[in-house]
Amino acid sequence: GAVVSQHPSWVICKSGTSVKIECRSLDFQATTMFWYRQFPKQSLMLMATSNEGSKATYEQGVEKDKFLINHASLTLSTLTVTSAHPEDSSFYICSVDRRQGLTYEQYFGPGTRLTVT
């Protein structure tokens, strides 16, 4: 498997402020990381694919200027929620893609609970 950490595990911020969430791959170098969002009692929805050294690829409907992704190293990707609003409150989960033979397996971080007041 792979060990993935996220920081912070939870954060409360005021509406209009920005919040940065870190995702770290602790035991291998990840050229690709993914960011998901999960609302209560719902499934995970892919927000964007983070590629080391290049721009992130965003899913349809996800605002790239609002959710800034930086993958500056092979072990760290960050997601910044800019000008957060209450509707951005969610559980944000990152994952890393690790090649195992012909298949890329995804390993998930523990998630970050964002609450915007």
Added chain:
Amino acid sequence: GESVGLHLPTLSVQEGDNSIINCAYSNSASDYFIWYKQESGKGPQFIIDIRSNMDKRQGQRVTVLLNKTVKHLSLQIAATQPGDSAVYFCALGQEGSQGNLIFGKGTKLSVKP
């Protein structure tokens, strides 16, 4: 379009019984299938996967069955334990390609002692 759904949103079983969680999918291009377990407030945890060239794969107390003809996937948990209580998601992907997993809606498994 693609869709992944589950037949039962909640499942309650007695400790020691076997559990079966089902997943239906519509994308014929999917050839890699994964089951994840997610406990409350945590990220998904990989349980078991199966490629499209197989119809059954077994792990420790878990078995995944794949029926490509009817596009159906199931997860069987033997001798269910209280620690198995969680939400279970099926996810679909494509071998050789990175990421882009499509997740099902999830089934909440509750194990009664």
